[in-house]
Amino acid sequence: MTSSSMNRPSEQHPAFPKSAYNFAFLDEGSKREIRRKTLKAVAIPGYQVPFASRELPIGRGWGTGGLQLTLSLIGRADSVKVIDQGNDDSVNAVSIRKLIEETSGIATTEDAAEATVIQSRHRVPEEKLNGGQILVLQVPQPEPLRHVERKEQITRRLHAEMDYSAIWLTLYESVVKWGSITVGADYPVLVHDRYIMAPSPIPRWDNPKLHQAEHLTLLGAGREKKIYAVPPYTNVVPLQFEDYPFEIEHFVGKSCRRCGSAHTFLDEVTDGETGEILHQCSDTAFCAKTIERRESHVASIQA
Amino acid sequence: MAYVAVTGGREAIEKASELNHYYRLKESEEGLELGSIRKQMRLLIDKVMGEAGLYAPEYAALALKQGEGDPAEAVFLLRAYRSTLARNHVSRVTDTSSMRIIRRISSSFRDLPGGQVLGPTYDYTHRLLNFNLRSEGAEDIRAFMDRFAPAEGGPKLTEEPAFRKVADLLRDQGLMPPMKATLDTEPFDVTRRKVILPASRSARLQMLARGETGTMTALAYSSMRGYGSVHPTIGELRVGYAEVSIADPYGAGDPDDSLYLGEMLVTEVETINSFKQNEATGEVHFVMGYGLVTGQNELKAIAMAILERSLDTEGTAPAQDEEFVLTHIDGLESTGFVSHLKLPHYITFQSSLDRIRKAKGERERRQADTEEEKEDDEQQHEPAVGAAPGVS
Structure with missing residues (x-):
C-alpha cells in the first residue's frame, strides 16, 4: 500500500483527534498532582512517594510511570528525547515519543545534549547530562526490598526504620554461593546515606x-504507583562490601563495530551468517554522534 | 535483535497497525454494527464495562469492535479513555433494595417473600450448541419477538420489589447484626489516589468491583476449595436496574435535593457466612459477604462477595491476604505487566550475562583449586600452573 492510497483506516479515523x-x-x-508528588520526591531523595497513577493509552508495565512524569512536566518550549535500551528507534520508544508528540505537539530530539527531558527505559545516556536537564526513568519494580520482603506494608516499615539487613544478607549469600555479587541490572544503591x-x-x-550528577533524575512506576527522585549533587552509592566491591560490566578488549568506541555499554550482536559475536553501542544516538564527529574531523583535515 | 537493533521502528509500528486493520477486516463485506455488538454481546459488554470502571455500553461496544473482541484489549481502551475524563460529581448512596429487578434468587430459603425470580439465566439450560442460530435471520427474530414480547400485552420483564431483602429477614430475627447507619460520605476514589494498605472499605470494594472476572473467580474458588475459610450460602442474588442520582449542584444542600441521572444495570450478591460472636456485645450473628458489580456478571458478583468476606478473616491463605488479592486482581495491571515481557530486555540480559560469566569463571577457578588440593594431598605433586579461565 502506498502512502498516497486513500481509504486507509488510519486516515479515515485518525488515532488521536x-x-x-x-x-x-x-x-x-x-498533572498537578503528579508534579506535587514529584516535588516531594525531590525533597526526600530516594524515598518512594505514592501517587494515584492514571491509565494511559500504552500498557501498564510499558513505561506509564515515566510517561506520566514526562507528560506532567513538559511545556511547549521543551524538547523531549525518548529511548528504550539506549535506542531512539526501538518500537516502544517510538510509540511513547509518538504519543508525546501527538498529544502535545512539542519538539522531540535524538540528541541527548539538546533535550530538556529525556525519558528512558533501562539506560542512562552515555553523554554526560547537565544541570537543567531531567532524566525520567521508567521503573517496573520500584521496591528494592521486594525480593526479600513481598509485602508492601512491611517494606514501608523497613525503609522507615532503615532496616536493610535482609538485602545485605542476600548480597552476602550471593558472595558465599557464587564468589561474587550476582545482581545484574537494577543494582540497589544507597541514596545520600538514607534510602536504599x-x-x-x-x-x-x-x-x-x-x-553527584548535575542533572535531576526522576523515576516513575505507573503500575506500582510510585514516584522517586535523585536530585542533582546527591550521593548514590551501590551496595558493596570492602572486599567485594561493586563492579560494572566488563567489556575488556571489545569495542563498537560501528564507531569503534571502547568506553560505552555494548550490546552483543550475533552475526546471522558467520555466527560471530560482535559488539555495538547500546546508546545509538551517541554512537551516531561519535561517527559524525570523526567524519567531520577527517573532512576538516582533508580540507 | 531485529525488532530493535534495526532502525525503522516508526515504520514498523505503522505497518503493524495496518496489518491489524487487515486482519480485523479481511474476508468481510461490512463492518460489525455497534448496535449488534451492544445488544447481542450483552454479557461481554457488561463484563468489559465492569472491569473498565466505566458504565458506557456504546463505548464498550466500540472498544470490543476495535480490539477484535478481546475483553482485555477493550478494557484497556476504556480505561485509557476514562483517564481523560474529569470527575465532576459523586453519586448519592444508591438504594439497591428498591432496584427494578429482572432476576432474583436465594439459595438459603425455598419460599421467601417475593419468591424466586429466575429471569434471564443460562444456569438451567443445557449447554448444547444451537445450530439453528447459524441461520438466524431478521424474520426469525421478528417471529420470536411477536410471540414472546408483542407490542401490547407482553410479559412484565422487570419487577419493582415490594418485598424485603433476605438479609433484612435475618436481621428481624436477630440472626444478623443490624445495619449501620448509611453514611453519605464521599468514598475513597481508587482512580484518584493511591491506595495505601490496609485499604478503607470503600477502596476495597471499588478495587473488587473493578477486578478481572477470571482472576477473582480463581481466588474465590481457592478460598472455597481449601485455601481459606469462606464457603458461603447465597442469601440473595439480584440483577436489576438501580437508580443513580447526585446532589443537586444548585440545591441548598438539603440531603433530599437530588438530581436523578438515570439507572444502571447491576448485579448484587449478599452471602451468608458462618456465624461468629461479637466480642463487645457477646451476640452471635451470621456474617455477610457483599458483592456489587455493574451489568449482569453473576460470577464476578459472587466471587466479590466471597473475597470481600475472605479479606476480613484471619489466616495464611492467599485469598485472606489483602495485599495479595487487591494488588493482583486488576486486569489492566496484570495484563500490562505480563505482556511487557515482549519488550526488548537485552540491557538487563547483557548485565546478567556478565554476571553468569563471572560466576562460572569463579566456580571453575574454585573447582580447579579443590582438585589441586586433592592432588596435593594424594600424590604430593607440584600444583598445576594456571587458573581456570575467567571472564575478563
Missing part, C-alpha cells in the same frame, strides 16, 4: 552516572 483531549493527554488536575533505592533496570555501568 487532538482537539478532543487536553495538552499532554492528562487533565490539568492530574532501585535505580530501575539500568546496567551497573550506568549507576555511577547518577552519583
